[in-house]
Amino acid sequence: MTIRLAITAGEPAGIGPDLCVDIAQRSLDVDVVVITDPAVLRDRAQTLGLPLTLHEFGSTDARSGNGHLTVCPVEVNHPVTAGELQTANGSFVVETLRIAAEGCTDGRWDGIVTAPVHKGVINDCGIAFSGHTEYFRDFCGVEEVVMMLATEDLRVALVTTHLPLKDVAAACTADRIKRVSRILNADLKHFFGIREPHILVAGLNPHAGEDGHLGREEIDTIIPALNELRAEGVNLTGPLPADTLFTPKYLQNADAALAMFHDQGLPVLKFHGFGRAANITLGMPIVRTSVDHGTALDLAGTGKADSGSLLTALRVGAQMAANRRKEIES
Ligand SMILES: NC(=O)c1ccc[n+]([C@@H]2O[C@H](COP(=O)([O-])OP(=O)(O)OC[C@H]3O[C@@H](n4cnc5c(N)ncnc54)[C@H](O)[C@@H]3O)[C@@H](O)[C@H]2O)c1
Numbered sequence: 001m002t003i004r005l006a007i008t009a010g011e012p013a014g015i016g017p018d019l020c021v022d023i024a025q026r027s028l029d030v031d032v033v034v035i036t037d038p039a040v041l042r043d044r045a046q047t048l049g050l051p052l053t054l055h056e057f058g059s060t061d062a063r064s065g066n067g068h069l070t071v072c073p074v075e076v077n078h079p080v081t082a083g084e085l086q087t088a089n090g091s092f093v094v095e096t097l098r099i100a101a102e103g104c105t106d107g108r109w110d111g112i113v114t115a116p117v118h119k120g121v122i123n124d125c126g127i128a129f130s131g132h133t134e135y136f137r138d139f140c141g142v143e144e145v146v147m148m149l150a151t152e153d154l155r156v157a158l159v160t161t162h163l164p165l166k167d168v169a170a171a172c173t174a175d176r177i178k179r180v181s182r183i184l185n186a187d188l189k190h191f192f193g194i195r196e197p198h199i200l201v202a203g204l205n206p207h208a209g210e211d212g213h214l215g216r217e218e219i220d221t222i223i224p225a226l227n228e229l230r231a232e233g234v235n236l237t238g239p240l241p242a243d244t245l246f247t248p249k250y251l252q253n254a255d256a257a258l259a260m261f262h263d264q265g266l267p268v269l270k271f272h273g274f275g276r277a278a279n280i281t282l283g284m285p286i287v288r289t290s291v292d293h294g295t296a297l298d299l300a301g302t303g304k305a306d307s308g309s310l311l312t313a314l315r316v317g318a319q320m321a322a323n324r325r326k327e328i329e330s
């Protein structure tokens with residue numbers, strides 16, 4: 001089964017183009033199409049001193065790997081210098097995401113792997129944007145998706161994603177906790193072949209609220225939601241105090257941890273496996289994975305960017321796309 005994945009090269013001044021040039025030097029197990037401006041890739045390859053032959057997507061000699069890259073061309077709005085953001089290119093970046101999603105729905109490719117974007121510059125150019133996760137959720141017209149970051153041996157999913165901390169408690173509603181848990185449970189089965197996933201759920205407050213003395217969200221919202229989910233057959237443990245949830249005693253018998261907010265779960269995951277994790281969006285009709293890091297403007301064009309996470313995202317994306325294809329064909 002040949003799987004084709006589209007890679008969006010992300011913010012052109014960041015390390016996304018460097019990573020695309022780096023993976024083009026390798027022998028790849030999947031068919032890859034990079035969506036970006038070919039001139040950006042050519043310039044970055046030259047800066048890095050790496051060989052690169054580009055082919056337009058759809059041309060007869062199109063291929064990727066061993067010094068070649070297939071490109072779906074989109075022109076930048078402003079010339080690019082590595083490490084220097086240009087507000088005018090914010091809309092270019094979003095256009096590459098739109099093309100990637102469209103190509104998934106019309107069958108040009110089987111999934112999307114995203115290199116990092118700069119959320120600030122996209123907003124500065126006048127487009128409200130809080131992340132790929134929310135962008136693809138809205139593109140697909142689904143109410144809820146789940147952000148999960150995963151290494152070989154740790155998966156961390158989030159109830160809320162890119163929200164100011166002051167808004168988190170109100171966003172952790174029983175409905176959202178139930179929707180997210182159901183998606184996580186279902187997609188751990190579908191995409192990762194786990195027959196009965198065991199999910200550890202963190203509390204929101206220190207020590208999971210200390211019986212209501214350090215916050216009532218566990219008693220009023222989280223525990224009732226988890227009880228309803230258990231009655232549906234979802235195998236959950238929690239709410240556990242987040243500070244000790246990520247210890248071997250709990251993790252050894254679990255398939256995923258569900259954190260209530262971004263910086264409750266992701267620092268643990270990134271401490272454990274930064275550079276070898278994939279960011280996966282669950283709950284969508286299209287397959288999308290991503291890197292575990294940002295634009296690293298300080299490293300663009302230096303040759304110091306590590307492509308480990310992009311390679312992980314490609315491997316996981318290919319596995320998910322293959323499972324999705326089998327499911328559709330059966
Ligand atoms: N997938 C994504 O699109 C994504 C993910 C995270 C952050 N971001 C965005 O990226 C921008 C910058 O974010 P940040 O500074 O918080 O995080 P960052 O990941 O860009 O940088 C954090 C640190 O990690 C280093 N680093 C990052 N990637 C690396 C790699 N591949 N190899 C070696 N070192 C690497 C950087 O040099 C820096 O020291 C923000 O706009 C943020 O929203 C995007």
Ligand SMILES: N[C@H](C(=O)O)[C@H](O)COP(=O)(O)O
Nearest residue numbers: 131132133134279290292293
């Ligand atoms: N939350 C992600 C991380 O910390 O790695 C990152 O911001 C990217 O999120 P999106 O995939 O939604 O852009």
